[in-house]
Amino acid sequence: MSRAVIFSIILAGLIVIGTTPVWAAQFDTRIDPNEGSSPFKVSYLKTIFIEYPNGGNLSDELRGKQWTVSGTADISNPGVKDLLAKLNQKIISDGSQARISDLNVNYNFYLKARNISTSIDYKVLLEGTITNYVITKDTQRTLVDLGWRGLSVNDEIIIDGVDINIPLNILKTEEPEVYTYFVGTEAEDVFNRPLINADFILEQPMTNWHFLFDPTGITSDAKTFGLDESISGFVISSWTMGESSIREGIQIEKIYEVEIMSDEKYIIRSVQSSDQGNISAIGFGALDTLEGLEIIGVTPKPPEGYSTTSTGGFPATIMYGMAGMAAVGTIVFFISSKRKLKNLKSEQTGIAPSQLVGYETSKSSGGYHTNRGEAQLKDDTDYQKTRNVYDETQQQSPPPQAASSTNIDQACGCEADSGDPEYACDCAMQGHCICSADCKCTTDVCKEAVGQLS
Numbered sequence: 001m002s003r004a005v006i007f008s009i010i011l012a013g014l015i016v017i018g019t020t021p022v023w024a025a026q027f028d029t030r031i032d033p034n035e036g037s038s039p040f041k042v043s044y045l046k047t048i049f050i051e052y053p054n055g056g057n058l059s060d061e062l063r064g065k066q067w068t069v070s071g072t073a074d075i076s077n078p079g080v081k082d083l084l085a086k087l088n089q090k091i092i093s094d095g096s097q098a099r100i101s102d103l104n105v106n107y108n109f110y111l112k113a114r115n116i117s118t119s120i121d122y123k124v125l126l127e128g129t130i131t132n133y134v135i136t137k138d139t140q141r142t143l144v145d146l147g148w149r150g151l152s153v154n155d156e157i158i159i160d161g162v163d164i165n166i167p168l169n170i171l172k173t174e175e176p177e178v179y180t181y182f183v184g185t186e187a188e189d190v191f192n193r194p195l196i197n198a199d200f201i202l203e204q205p206m207t208n209w210h211f212l213f214d215p216t217g218i219t220s221d222a223k224t225f226g227l228d229e230s231i232s233g234f235v236i237s238s239w240t241m242g243e244s245s246i247r248e249g250i251q252i253e254k255i256y257e258v259e260i261m262s263d264e265k266y267i268i269r270s271v272q273s274s275d276q277g278n279i280s281a282i283g284f285g286a287l288d289t290l291e292g293l294e295i296i297g298v299t300p301k302p303p304e305g306y307s308t309t310s311t312g313g314f315p316a317t318i319m320y321g322m323a324g325m326a327a328v329g330t331i332v333f334f335i336s337s338k339r340k341l342k343n344l345k346s347e348q349t350g351i352a353p354s355q356l357v358g359y360e361t362s363k364s365s366g367g368y369h370t371n372r373g374e375a376q377l378k379d380d381t382d383y384q385k386t387r388n389v390y391d392e393t394q395q396q397s398p399p400p401q402a403a404s405s406t407n408i409d410q411a412c413g414c415e416a417d418s419g420d421p422e423y424a425c426d427c428a429m430q431g432h433c434i435c436s437a438d439c440k441c442t443t444d445v446c447k448e449a450v451g452q453l454s
Contacts, residue, residue, distance in 0.1 A: 024242075025198040027149055027277040029130065033142040033298045034282065037101065037131045042151050044124045044195050048167060049269045050178075051117040056264030061177050062113040069170060070108040071160055079159035080105050083196075084128075086153045094202060095293050096147035097135065103128040107164045111174070120171075122195050124164050126151070135295060144281065147293045150202025154194050167191050167270075186258040187268040193256065201241070201277045206287050206294050209239040209277070213284055213302065235302060237285040242276030 029040035052059040073080045084103045091098060106125040111118065135143040156163050163169035168191030171179040182188050214236045254272040259265055284303075285296035441447070 024273040025201060025275040027151070027198055027201050027275070027279075029149070029279055031130075031133060031144060031279070031281040033134060033137070033144050036134070037129045038133070040128055040130050042126045042198060044122075044126075044197070045272070046122045046167065046195055047271050048120045048122070048191065049117055049267075049271070050120070051267040051269065052264060053116050053267075054264045056262070056266070058178065058181055058262065058264070058266055059116075062118045062175075065111060065113040065118075065175075067174065068108065068110045069162060069174065070106075071162065072104070072106045073159050074104050075102055077105075077159060079157060079164075083126075083153065083157045083159075086155060086157075087151050090150065090152055091148045094147050094150055095291075096145050098133040098145050098148035099131055101129050101131045105159060105164065107159070107162070109162075109170050120167070122167055122170075124195055126196075135290065140299065142283070142298045143288075143290070144285070144296045144298055145293065146206060146279065146295060147202070149277065149279070150199050152194070152197045152199050154197075157196065165194050165196050167193070167195060181262055181266070182260070182268070185260045187260050187266075190256045190258055190268050190270045193270065198275065200275045204241050204275075204277070206239060206296075209241045209279075211237070211239050211287075213237040215302070235284050235300075236280060236282060237296075237298075238278065238280040239285075240276075240278050242274055 024045060026043040026045075027040075028042070029038060031038045050058070050062070052062075075081060075084065080103055083105065084100055087103075088099055091100070104127045106127075108121075108123045110121045130148065133145045133148070135145055137143070153165055155165070156169065157165040162173070168179070168182065168188065171182070171191070182191055253274070255269065257267065257269040259267050281296060281298055283298040283300055285298050288295050288297055
C-alpha cells in the first residue's frame with residue numbers, strides 16, 4: 001500500500017467537515033512533504049431558484065418537470081484535459097509552482113419543479129493529484145507551496161456535450177424554451193456566473209485559517225493507532241477555514257437575485273454558502289511567505305517549547321501559570337475553610353454540660369414507671385438567661401385558689417384545684433403528685449412522693 005493511500009486513510013478522521021449540506025466550494029488536500037505528489041479534492045455546489053409566485057407562462061412550461069444530468073470522466077476525456085490545462089494556467093497566474101498531474105470529474109445537475117418555484121442544483125466534484133509543491137528541502141525542514149489552492153475556471157468546460165461550468169448552458173440543452181426567458185435579461189448575469197470558482201479560498205490568508213496539530217505520531221505507542229512506520233515520529237498539522245470568527249470575519253451566504261418582467265414577474269435567485277477549506281500536512285507546519293507566495297515550513301516535530309495544539313501559539317508559561325493560580329486559589333480556599341471550622345468548634349455555644357444538674361420533678365406509678373425531671377444550673381446566677389419558657393408562662397398565670405379544707409396543707413397539689421368535688425383528688429386521677437414534705441394527702445401516690453422527700 002502506497003504512502004499516499006495510507007496517509008489518506010489516517011487523515012480521514014482528522015479533518016472535521018460539517019454534516020449539513022452547503023452550497024459552496026469545498027477544498028480538501030492532504031500533503032505529504034516527503035513525497036512528490038499528494039491527493040486533493042474540490043467540490044463546487046450552487047443552487048439557483050426560479051420563482052413564479054403569480055404563475056405565468058414560465059410556470060406552465062416547468063410544471064411537473066424533474067430531471068437529472070450526471071456523468072463522470074477521467075484524464076482521457078478531452079473535456080477533462082481542457083479543464084486540467086486551464087486549472088494549471090490559473091495556478092501559474094497565482095504565482096505558484098505546483099501543478100495538477102491527474103484529474104477526475106464527477107458532475108450532477110438536478111432540476112425539480114414545484115407549484116410556485118423551480119430549483120436547479122449544480123454539483124461538480126474534482127479529484128486529482130497535485131505535484132511540484134515542494135519548493136526546497138534540507139535535513140531540517142521542507143518548504144511547501146500553498147499558493148495553488150484557488151482552483152477556478154471562467155470559461156465553458158464541455159464534457160460529453162454538457163457544459164459543467166456555466167449554469168445557463170444546461171438550460172440551453174435541456175430546457176430550450178425556458179432558456180429563452182433569460183437570454184438578454186439581467187437573469188443571464190446570475191446564470192452565467194461560473195460554478196468552478198474557489199477564488200475566496202485563495203483570497204483568505206492562511207494566517208486567518210484555524211490551525212491544529214496532532215502529535216499522535218511522535219508517541220511511543222503510535223503503532224497502536226494504526227500509524228504506518230513510514231510516518232512514525234511525525235506530527236500531523238491541519239488548517240481549516242469557513243467558520244465565522246474574529247480571524248476570518250463573518251461568513252455569510254452569497255446571494256444574487258434579480259427580477260425580470262415577461263408575461264408575469266419572475267424572480268431568479270442564486271445561493272451559495274461560504275467556502276470551506278481543509279489542508280493537512282505530515283509534520284509540524286509553520287506559515288511563511290516567499291516573494292508574496294504563502295508557504296509552510298514543515299519539520300518532523302514541533303519546535304522545542306511549543307506546547308499548543310491550536311491557533312494562536314498560546315504560550316505554555318501563561319497556560320501553566322493559569323493552572324497554578326487555580327491550584328493556589330483552591331489551597332487558600334481549603335485553608336480558610338479549615339480555620340473557620342476550627343474557630344466554630346472552639347466557640348462556646350449554649351451552656352456547658354458540666355454546669356448543669358438533674359432535678360426530678362415527678363414520677364408515675366402503676367404498670368409504667370416514668371421519672372420526670374429537668375436540668376438546672378448548679379449556680380443560678382445566670383438563671384434569668386436560661387430559664388425554661390414554661391416557668392415564665394406559669395409565673396404569668398394567676399395563682400391557684402386555696403383549698404377550702406383545713407385538714408389538708410396548702411402546699412399539697414392534690415387539693416390545690418378549683419374546688420370542684422369531681423376533681424378533688426388530682427393525684428389519684430393523674431398518677432402524679434406535686435406537694436411538699438408536710439402534705440397530708442391520703443392517696444398512695446402522694447404518700448409515696450412525700451416519703452421520697454422525707
